[in-house]
Amino acid sequence: MLWPPRDAEITDDELERLYDYPDGLDRPWVQVNFVSSVDGAVSVAGRSGGLGNEADRKVFMLGRDLCDVVLVGARTALVEGYHGVKAGEVRASRRARLGLAPVPPIAVVTARCSIEPTSTLLTSTSVPPIILTTDAAPVERRDALADAGADVVVAGDELVDMAVALEALDDRGLRRVDCEGGPKVFGALIEADLVDVLCVTFAPLLAGGDSGRIANGPLPPAPRSMELESVLHYESALLLRYRKSGT
Template identity: 45%
Template sequence: MQLLWPAPADEPDLVELYRTPPEPWLRLNFVSSLDGAGHVGGKSEPLSGPADKRVFGLLRMLCDALVVGAGTVREENYHALRLSEERRAWRLARGLPEYPTLVVVSGRAGLDPTHRALADAPVRPIVITRAGTDAGHLAGVADVITTGDEGLDLPEAIRQLRERGLRQILSEGGPRLFGSLTAAGLVDELCLTLSPLLAGPGAGRITDGPPLEAPATLTLRHALLAEGLLLLRYTR
């Protein structure tokens, strides 16, 4: 893995490169093809590679909570949120819980309580859904946060997560959640892996939803090159 910018370094410390400020922070992590596709055949995995998966795991190690849409949990067939022994030890040595908390966003609470991402989770997950939604079928496997009458109130949901001590938040999408977080002005950072593939027409982008009134500007913090993948980190 080669550090392109800032100045190249021998064996760059990825933990330091991806360390977030001490303030509450919301980071997104996505992979995209060269022509803008967010998936191939309905899954993002074909766009990935060893270096991307390494950073993928590292970002999970650094977060307090992983926020993901219910559709992504189903389509990408999420496993329970677990870490390697080394990464668990890293967290414990710094006073962090052994595992981050999985948070699933679902406007209709349309989740199967037996799904392994919920039923096998080492830490009780959280489900965010709209007020008035019947989420009783999830009570045995997850805490439920209800917010917003007409639609999900994401700023309020994020505020409640931070009240629980979940200050460093990572999201892996999907595209609709990415678009909603951007529209709400909640995105502090985007980690984007650019895959050297042309996926062709048909696949959606990494973000979806109504257009923004004005684009949000981010600043490049570093660029890594590995196995043809370009790993970019942008922050507000």
């Protein structure tokens, strides 16, 4: 069954209820947000923007409205042209009602500190980004980002340990985690069994080509079981929300 029915529209309040985080969190809660073509492509011409639609963009922005922090991989941030979240890009009244900070920071996963100090993540933002990196990242790169205002966190030796990274976010009071990709970050979260919710939009497109899938990384010890929480539709696109079984 599809909800809402094709002759009805879901209200903003209902949409918020569906996509909001649990109350009283005592640990980071990770909601992953992705869009895919119906044949499994994660991008068109190298970017996910070619797959989105009005409803997908609304849910994407709702994720930023509801979170404490946006989590994203460095490559996704670069390819998609990320800048920091600005006050006018989130709904202030909603965040105030939920007791959230006016603007969520962006936390960037980058094992080698590949973000430049001149990146718009640092120069075009209302709050400094958090850089989640490793001991293997060149010290001069880490220092340059810190000098530019970033909160640099070492969370692993060669690769970013996602459990350590989430602990660092938790230490900063950032428990409502909105992960916007990319596939390697999603794959690392799956491997560590740290995905609580997956919000995925299936765009009515056959993209073909050699585009990758939404998750890419080492196999977990076993597949993670998920339960379908909601099904929405917009024109011919499906917006699905899955929750980890037992949570």
